Structures are given as structure tokens and as C-alpha cells.
Amino acid sequence: xxxxxxxxxxxxxxxxxxxxxxxxxxxxxxxxxxxxxxxxxxxxxxxxxxxxxxxxxxxxxxxxxxxxxxxxxxxxxxxxxxxxxxxxxxxxxxxxxxxxxxxxxxxxxxxxxxxxxxxxxxxxxxxxxxxxxxxxxxxxxxxxxxxxxxxxxxxxxxxxxxxxxxxxxxxxxxxxxxxxxxxxxxxxxxxxxxxxxxxxxxxxxxxxxxxxxxxxxxxxxxxxxxxxxxxxxxxxxxxxxxxxxxxxxxxxxxxxxxxxxxxxxxxxxxxxxxxxxxxxxxxxxxxxxxxxxxxxxxxxxxxxxxxxxxxxxxxxxxxxxxxxxxxxxxxxxxxxxxxxxxxxxxxxxxxxxxxxxxxxxxxxxxxxxxxxxxxxxxxxxxxxxxxxxxxxxxxxxxxxxx
Amino acid sequence: xxxxxxxxxxxxxxxxxxxxxxxxxxxxxxxxxxxxxxxxxxxxxxxxxxxxxxxxxxxxxxxxxxxxxxxxxxxxxxxxxxxxxxxxxxxx
Numbered sequence: 001x002x003x004x005x006x007x008x009x010x011x012x013x014x015x016x017x018x019x020x021x022x023x024x025x026x027x028x029x030x031x032x033x034x035x036x037x038x039x040x041x042x043x044x045x046x047x048x049x050x051x052x053x054x055x056x057x058x059x060x061x062x063x064x065x066x067x068x069x070x071x072x073x074x075x076x077x078x079x080x081x082x083x084x085x086x087x088x089x090x091x092x093x094x095x096x097x098x099x100x101x102x103x104x105x106x107x108x109x110x111x112x113x114x115x116x117x118x119x120x121x122x123x124x125x126x127x128x129x130x131x132x133x134x135x136x137x138x139x140x141x142x143x144x145x146x147x148x149x150x151x152x153x154x155x156x157x158x159x160x161x162x163x164x165x166x167x168x169x170x171x172x173x174x175x176x177x178x179x180x181x182x183x184x185x186x187x188x189x190x191x192x193x194x195x196x197x198x199x200x201x202x203x204x205x206x207x208x209x210x211x212x213x214x215x216x217x218x219x220x221x222x223x224x225x226x227x228x229x230x231x232x233x234x235x236x237x238x239x240x241x242x243x244x245x246x247x248x249x250x251x252x253x254x255x256x257x258x259x260x261x262x263x264x265x266x267x268x269x270x271x272x273x274x275x276x277x278x279x280x281x282x283x284x285x286x287x288x289x290x291x292x293x294x295x296x297x298x299x300x301x302x303x304x305x306x307x308x309x310x311x312x313x314x315x316x317x318x319x320x321x322x323x324x325x326x327x328x329x330x331x332x333x334x335x336x337x338x339x340x341x342x343x344x345x346x347x348x349x350x351x352x353x354x355x356x357x358x359x360x361x362x363x364x365x366x367x368x369x370x371x372x373x374x375x376x377x378x379x380x381x382x383x384x385x386x387x388x389x390x391x392x393x394x395x396x397x398x399x400x401x402x
Numbered sequence: 403x404x405x406x407x408x409x410x411x412x413x414x415x416x417x418x419x420x421x422x423x424x425x426x427x428x429x430x431x432x433x434x435x436x437x438x439x440x441x442x443x444x445x446x447x448x449x450x451x452x453x454x455x456x457x458x459x460x461x462x463x464x465x466x467x468x469x470x471x472x473x474x475x476x477x478x479x480x481x482x483x484x485x486x487x488x489x490x491x492x493x494x
Contacts, residue, residue: 027446030478039473041451 011053011077019068022047028062029055048073102308109138110169110280110314118177120158125175128155134164134171137280143171168307169314190239193226193387195219196354199248202383209242219248225387239392246387249360252352254345255377257369260337263327267298270324278303278316294324337374338364345378357384429459436487439466442480447473455483465491 017025026049029036034055040048051059056072063070085091112134114122129135132151133143145164152162158178165172193209201217209226213219228242272293275286299320306315332340342364360383366376415425423430423443430442441457441464448456448463450473455466471485 023447023450026450026473026476030446030476033478035477037473037475039450039476041471044451047450 007050007052008076009078011075011079012050013053013056013072013076014048014050014074015056015059016042016071016073017047017049017068018045018071019066020045021066022068025062025066025068028066029059032058032062034058034062050076053077102313105280105313106169106308107140108169108280108314109134109140109143109166109171110136111312111316112136112171112173114173114175116175116177119180120156120177125152125156125159125173128152129164129173131155134173140166140169168310168312170312185241187241189241190228190392191241191243191389192224192228192392193242193244193246194390195221195223195225195246195248195386196388197221197248197250197386199250199384199386201225202247202249204244204246204387206242206244206246208244209240211244213246219386228392241389243389244387245385247383248386250357250382250384250386252349252380252382253377254348254380255375256341256345256348257373257375258337258341258344259373260333261329261331262340264330265296265325266328268324268326270294271321273319273321276318276320278318280314293322296325296327297322298325299323338366338376341366341374341376342378345376346380349380353382354384354386357382427460429457429461429464431464431490433487433490436468438474438482438484439487439490440480440482444479444481447481452485457481462492465489465493467491 019025022045026036026039026047029051034051036049036051036055038048038050042048059070062068112126112129114125117125126135129148129152132148134148143164143166145166148164149162153159156162158180159175160178161176163174165174191209198220199218201213201215201219203215204211204213204225206226209228210230212224212227219225225246226242226244228240230238230240232238274293277284277286299322301318301320303316303318306313306317342362360381362378362380364376364378366374368374411425414420415422422428427443429444432440432442434440441459443459444464445458445460448458450456450471452471453467453469455471455473457464457466466483466487467489468485468487471483471487473481474484475482
């Protein structure tokens with residue numbers, strides 16, 4: 001392959017040899033170090049060979065010596081090719097434009113990739129980068145990485161380190177964020193810990209204040225669990241900030257009526273793919289109608305970036321596949337319906353649960369209605385943290401006040 | 403004395419596993435199926451057409467027969483012949 005390419009660039013000729021001693025001709029050529037290849041006998045007295053252009057000039061004495069007639073049949077090589085196509089002006093203009101396009105477009109930044117952001121919004125960093133001169137369309141040669149680093153770090157107080165790597169037409173911004181200082185809780189305001197929901201106390205861990213409940217107690221919403229008022233013999237009422245965690249068993253009983261035939265959104269075989277090209281930050285749609293092709297659909301998007309010599313060029317091909325979906329009736333048997341109902345009902349109570357909730361047990365209860373529908377109730381038992389800190393508004397009027 | 407020398411060299415070569423083609427300048431022939439023959443250490447083409455190629459080597463001439471034979475690569479040291487090869491013979 002590489003050898004052929006080299007021969008193409010340096011140019012070679014196909015030569016036909018006529019005579020009785022073509023073998024001798026070949027042997028002398030080889031002995032004198034001429035490069036020949038693809039030796040083929042076309043008939044008894046004729047042989048064709050390929051020979052490099054620079055070696056062809058040395059052939060004359062050999063031909064005379066071996067009494068062989070030499071005739072060029074074909075010319076090959078880059079210069080011959082260009083000569084042959086020299087009248088195709090637009091081909092060359094296009095070639096020049098293409099090279100210019102590649103050359104110019106790789107001088108700019110077209111994409112910015114940010115890695116390492118945890119809590120700051122990308123928008124504010126993008127804005128700071130833009131002010132520092134890193135934005136889609138910026139000249140690569142104008143970007144001074146250490147200057148960008150300094151100016152962005154001065155503006156963005158939440159970053160501890162930043163570096164811009166430029167790869168092809170992509171700027172890769174690696175940042176590392178400062179760990180924010182922990183918020184120091186204010187200890188002077190007197191607080192109570194009260195119950196956020198009804199339940200039975202499972203366990204508690206009080207680190208401040210006096211505990212007003214014990215394990216196994218039933219509590220109602222709003223009841224004080226850990227009080228911020230401490231009474232002792234020496235000091236009758238001391239106000240403090242109650243702190244700690246109270247775990248309780250809580251119950252949820254979501255219920256609803258379900259029919260054994262449900263609507264399911266199912267994907268059909270109908271698919272349509274739409275393409276769009278993102279060139280230097282501009283989206284160009286390769287389709288006409290802006291409406292989605294179906295009323296109900298699922299979409300899947302993927303993108304491919306054009307790389308030249310392993311460097312991104314800033315041209316991205318996006319394709320979105322629309323899969324048509326249809327509502328279909330599906331009949332469920334009792335077990336399937338119960339499972340389906342369970343999922344739906346669990347979804348219902350999800351918003352009421354605290355993050356720490358831990359499922360201890362669940363049970364479904366149902367009865368069948370005469371019209372075929374089911375009344376299904378889900379009984380769930382959770383263990384969750386129910387204590388929340390509430391400021392004692394007027395310590396003297398608090399329920400524990402004298 | 404002159405008769406003993408090659409025998410001695412041959413013994414030494416065999417004993418220490420030296421490549422014979424280098425020591426005695428023998429042709430080294432590599433075949434790829436019946437499509438290609440690659441011969442190193444040849445000493446020139448004797449006869450060539452698309453059914454038969456005869457090559458001189460240091461020791462013994464090599465005859466390659468087949469159909470559509472073509473010398474695809476040739477330098478002073480090696481030659482590659484491709485086509486539908488039927489036989490590679492060593493014959494005087």
C-alpha cells in the first residue's frame with residue numbers, strides 16, 4: 001500500500017518490451033539497480049513491465065545491449081493525473097476551498113467541555129470563560145491559558161483550580177471546586193424538636209434538650225419530642241437548642257379503585273430518523289417540518305462528531321429517532337393487577353415519605369366490586385425520622401414554660 | 403582438503419542451528435497457497451513466460467510452472483511470482 005503510494009507520487013510508466021531476449025533485459029535492469037515490477041508476458045515476444053520514471057531514462061543502453069525494443073504504453077503518477085485533469089477548474093477550486101476550510105475552521109474553538117463542576121451552575125462559568133476570551137468562535141491563538149485561569153479564578157470564588165486544554169477545535173475546561181465551609185448551626189436560639197407526622201416511637205438519639213417521649217409511645221403530628229426547655233433543681237428553666245433524631249414507625253394506607261384492563265403505552269415498529277448538523281455552534285436541520293412526526297412518540301438522540309486526524313473539527317451530526325407509540329388495552333389477571341396497583345400506590349405516597357424512610361413491611365388488601373373493578377388498599381409500614389427543629393417563638397409561652 | 407571443508411562447515415552449521423540459507427547462500431522459498439512464491443537468493447531469470455518461470459540459484463535451478471504467472475516484485479536479491487502455481491521443481 002505505502003509502496004504503491006510512493007510509486008504513484010514519484011511517477012512510473014508501463015513499458016512494452018519486444019524482442020527475443022527480454023529475460024536478459026530484465027536481468028541487466030536488476031543488476032544495475034533499476035526498480036521494475038509487475039512483469040507480465042503478453043505474448044511470445046512481448047513483455048510489459050512497470051518502471052519508475054527516473055529509471056526509465058537509464059533503459060536505453062540496456063535495450064541496445066539486449067536487442068529489445070522499448071515502447072511506453074501508459075504513464076502513471078500524480079503529475080500525469082493532474083495534467084490529465086487540468087481542465088477541471090472547479091475540481092481544483094473545490095479542493096483549494098476544502099483545504100482552506102479545514103485550515104481555517106481548525107483555528108477556532110467551536111465547543112467547550114466543562115469537567116469537574118459539582119455545585120456551581122455551568123452558565124455562570126461559561127459567562128466567566130466568555131469574558132476571559134474562551135467561547136465558541138474564539139481564535140485559538142488568542143487564548144492564553146494561564147491568563148484565562150487567573151481571570152476566571154478571580155471571578156469564580158467557588159473554584160479552587162481551573163485549566164483550559166485545547167484539543168483541535170474543542171476547549172476542555174477542567175475545574176475543581178472548593179469545598180464549601182460547613183454551616184455553623186446557631187446554638188443560641190432555643191428550639192424544640194417536634195413530630196412531623198403521626199407514628200410510634202422506634203428509637204431516638206438526643207444530643208441536646210430533654211426527651212419528652214420514650215420508645216413505644218404514640219405521637220401525633222406537632223407533638224414535642226425533644227424539648228428545648230430543661231428543668232433541673234438548680235435552675236428551674238433553662239432554654240437551649242434541642243437537637244437529635246427521633247425514629248418512628250409510620251403507616252401509610254393509600255387506596256384506589258383499579259380496573260383489570262389498563263392502558264399501556266407501547267412502541268410500534270414505525271420509526272423515523274431526523275438529522276441535524278451542528279456547525280460551529282449553529283444547528284442546521286436537515287428536515288423541513290418542525291412538527292414531530294407522530295402524536296405520541298419516544299425519542300432517542302445521539303450525536304457523532306467529525307474528527308480529522310483525531311482532532312475534533314466542530315462539526316457534529318445529530319440524529320433523533322422518533323418511535324411511534326400507541327395506547328393499547330392490556331388485560332391483567334388478579335396477581336398482575338395487584339402488582340400494578342402496588343407500584344401505582346407506592347408512587348402516590350413517595351412525596352410524603354422522608355428521605356430516610358425504610359420500608360419495614362407492606363400488605364395489600366382488596367375487594368372486588370360488582371362492576372369488575374377492584375378497591376385496592378396498600379398498607380405500608382416505614383421506619384423514618386420524624387423530628388424537626390422548630391424555634392420556640394416565645395420561650396415564656398412555650399408549653400413547658402412555668 | 404578441499405572436499406572436507408564444506409562437510410565440516412555443514413556439521414558446524416547444523417550443530418549450532420545457523421540458518422543454512424545465509425551460510426551457504428541457498429535459495430529460500432516461501433509459498434502462499436498456490437498464489438504466490440517468494441524466492442530469496444536467486445541469481446537471475448533464465449526463461450520467463452506466463453506458464454513457466456526458470457530461475458538460476460547458487461545451487462540448483464528452480465522451475466515454477468502454472469498459469470497466468472507474473473513477476474510482481476523483483477530486486478537484486480528476491481523475486482515474487484504470483485499467478486496460479488502448479489509446481490515448484492528443482493531441475494537441471
